[in-house]
Amino acid sequence: MQTGTFHGIEVTTPEKGVALITLNRPEQLNGMNHEMKRDLVELLLQAQMDDAICVVVFTGNGRAFSAGDDITGRPPSWDGAEELVPGIPPGHNHFIGTYNGLRGLSQPVNLAVRNLDKVSIAAVNGVAIQSGFSLALSSDFRIASSTARLGSGTLRFGLLPDEAGHYLVVQMLGVARAMDFFMRNRIVSAAEAADLGLVHEVVEPERLLDRSLELAVELAAGPQVAQRLLKRAIYNAAEMTMHQALDDIATKTAISDWDPDAIEGMKAFKEKRAPQFGSTAP
Incomplete structure (x- = not known):
């Protein structure tokens, strides 16, 4: 930029x-x-x-x-x-x-x-x-x-x-x-x-x-992929039915669950430490 x-x-x-x-x-x-x-x-x-x-x-x-x-x-x-x-x-x-x-x-x-x-x-x-x-x-x-x-x-x-x-x-x-x-x-x-x-x-x-x-x-410092998908899901939910919003976030979860930040987040939880997020793209 x-x-x-x-x-x-x-x-x-x-x-x-x-x-x-x-x-x-x-x-x-x-x-x-x-x-x-x-x-x-x-x-x-x-x-x-x-x-x-x-x-x-x-x-x-x-x-x-x-x-x-x-x-x-x-x-x-x-x-x-x-x-x-x-x-x-x-x-x-x-x-x-x-x-x-x-x-x-x-x-x-x-x-x-x-x-x-x-x-x-x-x-x-x-x-x-x-x-x-x-x-x-x-x-x-x-x-x-x-x-x-x-x-x-x-x-x-x-x-x-x-x-x-x-x-x-x-x-x-x-x-x-x-x-x-x-x-x-x-x-x-x-x-x-x-x-x-x-x-x-x-x-x-x-x-x-x-x-x-x-x-x-x-x-x-947060998990960027999850944050960005969640931002879009929140704005989408404001204009969707509940069924549409649930389908929308399920589709996004299929991306975020496999992002390195999700893996790091779960690993940090098990190791009782703060996560070190760093992913910027799926």
């Missing part, structure tokens, strides 16, 4: 097996545009295909995780940014252009996060609104700074939560609470987000990145 400076994004590997993707447009509250989204999708594909990467952590530079799409209309400056993918038009220039822009550029970001078999963590350091909110909710784990605020906020502009926010909130809160959340244009504190089940943990700002990397290191 490439590291370095890209369009509004910094990528580093601060720990073994951990990629840290930092949204880095602090003056614009890490507002996203189509170039950032294209780079995010490419970077997530690289993370998926790189056996050295086990966990991906997202965070933001400055006082925002991401305040959503950049709607200033000002052309961004990408000084020093490496080119990951060729440039293409942003869409949104007429009604079918809006459809194309959403389906081809914006929505693929959250699909790429959910399609990533490696575990993802959102370290929500500040405001997470609209596309920033969706990016956080798409991640498998969400740890928020106590100063963070999260929500969609689209109705205040007469717009829709069109990048997966509505789907993800319905999944987490159910229809009734999702209706209240969106229709009343709610932006909630980190503590309230935790009470609602939108984030897993809330920590003090100075602890956020350390705590997120602690979790990342813990997960990176």
